[in-house]
Amino acid sequence: MDSKEKAIFCWSGGKDSALALYKVLKEGKFEVLALLTTVNASFKRVSMHGVREELVDQQAKSIGLPLIKMFVREGTNSEYENEMELLLLKYKAQGITKVIFGDIFLEDLRTYRENNLSKIELKAEFPLWKKNTADLINEFLSLGFKTITCCVNDAYLKEDKVGVEINENFIQALPECIDPCGENGEYHTFCFDGPIFKTPIKFSIGEKIYKPLELKKTDTLTQTKGFWYCDLLPIS
Numbered sequence: 001m002d003s004k005e006k007a008i009f010c011w012s013g014g015k016d017s018a019l020a021l022y023k024v025l026k027e028g029k030f031e032v033l034a035l036l037t038t039v040n041a042s043f044k045r046v047s048m049h050g051v052r053e054e055l056v057d058q059q060a061k062s063i064g065l066p067l068i069k070m071f072v073r074e075g076t077n078s079e080y081e082n083e084m085e086l087l088l089l090k091y092k093a094q095g096i097t098k099v100i101f102g103d104i105f106l107e108d109l110r111t112y113r114e115n116n117l118s119k120i121e122l123k124a125e126f127p128l129w130k131k132n133t134a135d136l137i138n139e140f141l142s143l144g145f146k147t148i149t150c151c152v153n154d155a156y157l158k159e160d161k162v163g164v165e166i167n168e169n170f171i172q173a174l175p176e177c178i179d180p181c182g183e184n185g186e187y188h189t190f191c192f193d194g195p196i197f198k199t200p201i202k203f204s205i206g207e208k209i210y211k212p213l214e215l216k217k218t219d220t221l222t223q224t225k226g227f228w229y230c231d232l233l234p235i236s
Helices: 015-027 053-063 077-092 107-118 133-142 168-172
Strands: 005-010 030-040 067-072 096-100 123-125 146-153 187-193 203-212 226-234
Touching: 005 015, 015 030, 015 096, 015 133, 015 187, 030 053, 030 077, 030 096, 053 067, 053 187, 053 226, 067 077, 077 096, 077 107, 107 123, 133 168
Parallel strands: 005 030, 005 096, 030 067, 096 123
Antiparallel strands: 146 187, 146 226, 203 226
């Protein structure tokens, strides 16, 4: 019997990552060696999502996979690319051939990921690619996954939509301009329960924080002025 391809799974801690990992583990095509999460070194939080490092630790423990943390400080593309290359070369030496992502339909992001991986002769895998996002969120909920919004883009959603558990009512109330999965960056989530977890992740709701967007140059095309974050507090 042929051995499975070895892979690293890029883990954000959100709903798309959770559903993609569920599908990968169920299919059994890959041997997932570890989850890989990008963490801001200064704030000890998952980049963009703002989720505390300790909560991602708890996710990985409940899932039963090792967690690799890639720390970034500057937040630039070049820093991300350099750190990712160094880290993946280490795991390539251990036999990985694929890196798995939960992206759904952003073509430029897929191309960016594939181009970076091609430099070190690795391939990308996208289990959710081009799936209907309304179907995906419904499947996610029907499987028993539970997730909460941890960050929302104020061009689409306001303070009252951050720190809220996603359910059918939440999805049905979204304006038509918002993708059901938030694939355009409308919102980000933290997944705390579901079929990939041995036990639910325990946390409490902390304060809501608004962070204005820092633009390097004037961009009249963006309607985003900032992001609302909800601080999720780990419970031991």
